[in-house]
Amino acid sequence: MAKKKAxxxxxxxxxxxxxxKKVIPNAPKEETKRELKISAIEEGTVIDHIPTDxxxxxxxxxxxxxxxxxxxxxxxxxxxxxxxKGIIKVGGKSLTQDEVNKIAxxxxxxxxxxxxxxxxxxxxxxKTPEIIDNVVKCSNPVCITNNEQVPTKFYVAKKDPLKxxxxxxxxxxxxxxxxxx
Amino acid sequence: xxxxxRDIISINDFSKEELLxxxxxxxxxxxxxxxxxxxxxxxxxxxxxxxxxxxxxxxSSMEQLSGTIIGFSTANVTSIQKGESLWDTIKMTxxxxxxxxxxxxxxxxxxxxxxxxxxxxxxxxxxxxxxxxQTMLDLYTIQKTKGRLENLHIGFVGDLKYxxxxxxxxxxxxxxxxxxxxxxxxxxxxxxxxxxxxxxxxVKYHKTSDLTRFSKELDVLYVTRIQKERFPDPLxxxxxxxxxxxxxxxxxxxxxxLKIMHPLPRIDEIDKSIDNTEHAAYFGQAANGIPVRxxxxxxxxxxxx
Ligand SMILES: [Zn+2]
Numbered sequence: 509m510a511k512k513k514a515x516x517x518x519x520x521x522x523x524x525x526x527x528x529k530k531v532i533p534n535a536p537k538e539e540t541k542r543e544l545k546i547s548a549i550e551e552g553t554v555i556d557h558i559p560t561d562x563x564x565x566x567x568x569x570x571x572x573x574x575x576x577x578x579x580x581x582x583x584x585x586x587x588x589x590x591x592x593k594g595i596i597k598v599g600g601k602s603l604t605q606d607e608v609n610k611i612a613x614x615x616x617x618x619x620x621x622x623x624x625x626x627x628x629x630x631x632x633x634x635k636t637p638e639i640i641d642n643v644v645k646c647s648n649p650v651c652i653t654n655n656e657q658v659p660t661k662f663y664v665a666k667k668d669p670l671k672x673x674x675x676x677x678x679x680x681x682x683x684x685x686x687x688x689x
Numbered sequence: 690x691x692x693x694x695r696d697i698i699s700i701n702d703f704s705k706e707e708l709l710x711x712x713x714x715x716x717x718x719x720x721x722x723x724x725x726x727x728x729x730x731x732x733x734x735x736x737x738x739x740x741x742x743x744x745x746x747x748x749s750s751m752e753q754l755s756g757t758i759i760g761f762s763t764a765n766v767t768s769i770q771k772g773e774s775l776w777d778t779i780k781m782t783x784x785x786x787x788x789x790x791x792x793x794x795x796x797x798x799x800x801x802x803x804x805x806x807x808x809x810x811x812x813x814x815x816x817x818x819x820x821x822x823q824t825m826l827d828l829y830t831i832q833k834t835k836g837r838l839e840n841l842h843i844g845f846v847g848d849l850k851y852x853x854x855x856x857x858x859x860x861x862x863x864x865x866x867x868x869x870x871x872x873x874x875x876x877x878x879x880x881x882x883x884x885x886x887x888x889x890x891x892v893k894y895h896k897t898s899d900l901t902r903f904s905k906e907l908d909v910l911y912v913t914r915i916q917k918e919r920f921p922d923p924l925x926x927x928x929x930x931x932x933x934x935x936x937x938x939x940x941x942x943x944x945x946x947l948k949i950m951h952p953l954p955r956i957d958e959i960d961k962s963i964d965n966t967e968h969a970a971y972f973g974q975a976a977n978g979i980p981v982r983x984x985x986x987x988x989x990x991x992x993x994x
Contacts, residue, residue, distance in 0.1 A: 650816050652797035656775055676797025677818055678699060680882050 552577060552599040554621040554628075555611065560584055562614035563594030568688045569610050569643055570603070577601055590617065605632060610643050612636040613670065613686060636667045644672065647685040651677035660689065693991030696803040697811040699819045700857045705864040708828065711984065714993055715829050719980035726983075726992050727756035733786035734760035735778070735802075736813070737793040742953075742978075743813045743822075747790050750982035759786060779805040788990055791815075809989035817853045823952065824857040826981040830974040831862075831909055834948045838862070842906045844870040846933050847913035847958060849879045854952045855913055856883055863887060869894035870903045874929060877915065900933050904942040910935070912951045912958050912971075936960035940968065950974050 558566060560583045566572075572579045577600030587593035602622045611618055612634045622630040642659040653660045653676055661675035670683045690710045696702075703711075732751045736744050744762060751758050775798060782789055783806045791802045792813035799812035799819070814820040832838050843862060845855050849871055859869065860883070869887070871879045871894060878896060887894055895903060904910075912935060920926040935949060935958060951959055951971040963969050987993040 648796060650794070650796050652775070652793075652795045652801050652815075655795050656801065658776070658801055674797065676800045677816070678701065679796070679818075 548626060549578070549580075549597050549599045549623055550626055552597060552601055552623050553603045554623060555596040555598075555603075555615075556593070556619045556621065557587065557590060558594040558596065558611075558615045558618050559590060560592040560594045563596060565614045565688055566596055566611055566618075569614070570598075570607060572596070572598060575599075575601060603632070605635075606637075608632045609635050609637040610640075613640060613643060614688075616668065616670070636664055636670070638664055640664065640672060643689060644681075645687045645689050646674045646677060646679065647681050647687065648674065648677045648679045651679065653677075691991075691994055692988040693994075694809050695989050696809055697821050697985055697989065698799050698803055699812070700821045700824045700861050701819075703821075703861075708825070708861060708864065711825060711988065712829055712832055714988060715825075715977075715980050715984040716833075717993070718984045718987065722753065722983075724753065725755045726987055727751060727754035727990060730756045730788070730986075730990055730992075731786040732756055732758050732760075732986065733782045733789045734758055734762075734813075735782065735789060735791045735793075736760065736762045737791070737798075739763055740792050740814060742975075743792060743820075746978040747811075747813065747982055747986075750979050750986060753979070754983055754986065756986070760790075775801060776805045779810075782806070783808050788986060811985060811989065817851065819857060820853060821857065822978070822982055822985060823854055824861050825985070826974065826977045827854065827858045827911075827950065827952075828861055829977050829981055830950060830970055831948075833977070834970045834973070835908060835946075838865040840866050841908045842868045842870070842903075844872055844903065844907045844910040845879075845913070846872040846900060846910060846935075848877045848915045848919065848929075849873045849913070850877045851916070851919050852913045855911065856880075858911065859883060860886070863890050863892045867892060868906075870907065871896045872898065872900055872903075872933070874898050874932065877929065900939065901942050904939065905944065907943060907947050909970075910943075910947060910949050912949060912955075914951075914954070914956055914958060931957060933958060934960065935963060937962055940966070943968070 555566065563581055563583050567581065575598060577598065580597040583594040584592050585595060603620055608620050616634060616636060618634050620632040620634065621628045640662040644660060644662055646653045646660055651674060652658060662672040663675060665671045665673050665680065671680055673680050734744060734747055739762060748758050779802045786808060788809050789806055790811045790813045791799050794816050796816035796818040799810060799815040803810040812819055812821055835841060849855050897903065915929050917926050947968055948970040949959065949963065949968045953971060953975055
């Protein structure tokens with residue numbers, strides 16, 4: 509089922525230049541500079557190094573539009589490693605490894621920092637999962653998953669570039685065919 | 690090896706050892722038919738789209754083994770039209786039968802049915818995805834007519850792009866160190882995804898549009914129909930229609946023991962004059978549907994190990 513985008517519910521602060529109340533003491537210098545572009549959070553998760561066009565897809569995948577806490581999204585930031593990048597900050601929510609792995613579909617090089625009291629408490633590496641459950645829509649219009657209410661399931665056949673295979677209709681999909689449910 | 694309660698959904702689910710075991714059981718069933726083997730067992734044949742040959746083959750197989758058949762042959766006589774989901778239909782059917790055969794136009798429907806049912810499910814064709822019992826009877830035909838499956842040179846001619854039977858058979862045969870010859874015009878050649886898979890499995894293959902180019906190499910030639918309904922433009926169909934014709938002249942360029950297969954029905958790909966030659970394996974191939982389906986029914990019902 510396609511969810512309606514409710515971006516207006518999300519607090520989007522593009523390229524804001526708000527000074528954080530506290531300077532992150534343990535962050536590397538470069539990181540601090542970048543952090544200035546988007547408000548710092550006390551508790552929650554920072555997802556960095558997102559390809560800039562994938563930021564809003566991650567919002568969909570993690571269902572961030574229905575988050576209670578503040579969600580900040582920045583896109584088109586300069587990055588030395590990936591050109592333009594995006595950052596998402598999710599206040600009050602620590603992502604689990606499973607949730608982090610879901611991001612891998614659109615942002616395999618993302619870094620995820622769990623923040624406690626303005627400190628980076630934990631860094632989680634994105635790992636492409638072997639099985640993708642109910643995140644991606646099958647591109648085959650005559651697949652049973654597009655015609656009957658059934659959660660989709662894909663096997664990851666190749667990680668880079670991403671190639672996945674539908675558990676039901678067995679059709680292979682490349683990165684460009686991937687559409688989030 | 691025990692295939693009791695196993696679902697037969699996709700040829701991709703079966704290892705080489707399992708395929709060989711199934712073929713061994715087919716041979717056993719064919720040479721020694723035990724006519725009461727499935728007495729007291731009920732097959733639910735759920736045909737959501739018509740397929741006379743597959744349906745009759747399953748029904749005949751079940752009856753020859755003294756089993757009982759329930760089911761329907763088109764979707765319009767069931768509650769499906771009233772909006773019942775496939776999941777619920779299968780759940781319900783599972784209460785009345787010991788094994789289900791499903792034919793459904795949507796791809797992946799058989800996999801979903803297997804997840805819904807507590808009894809074994811056999812895929813009788815799910816759209817253009819899989820038709821594993823056809824693949825197994827094709828394998829059995831090759832093994833029976835050639836005496837082996839290993840190291841064969843196998844040609845496929847016709848519509849290789851959309852031909853489901855070809856795709857599944859190629860994947861199954863990849864277990865047996867084959868050399869493939871894909872004979873089709875560029876527009877109807879094997880999809881890249883299958884060629885990739887063969888490359889990864891280190892299977893040797895050649896692509897050509899010329900029927901006679903490799904004809905002397907072939908041990909088996911698998912002929913398929915070029916289907917009119919695949920072409921939105923009738924002129925496109927006219928272009929490809931009848932471009933490959935297996936006739937007496939073609940036989941001048943082949944090995945003496947070449948076997949010609951075809952999933953049938955044919956249009957005019959194979960001339961009738963071939964029928965009475967030693968090369969024709971296609972009628973035997975069709976007949977092999979019965980022992981193959983008998984063996985699979987007996988295996989998943991645990992009546993043969
Ligand atoms: Zn699918």
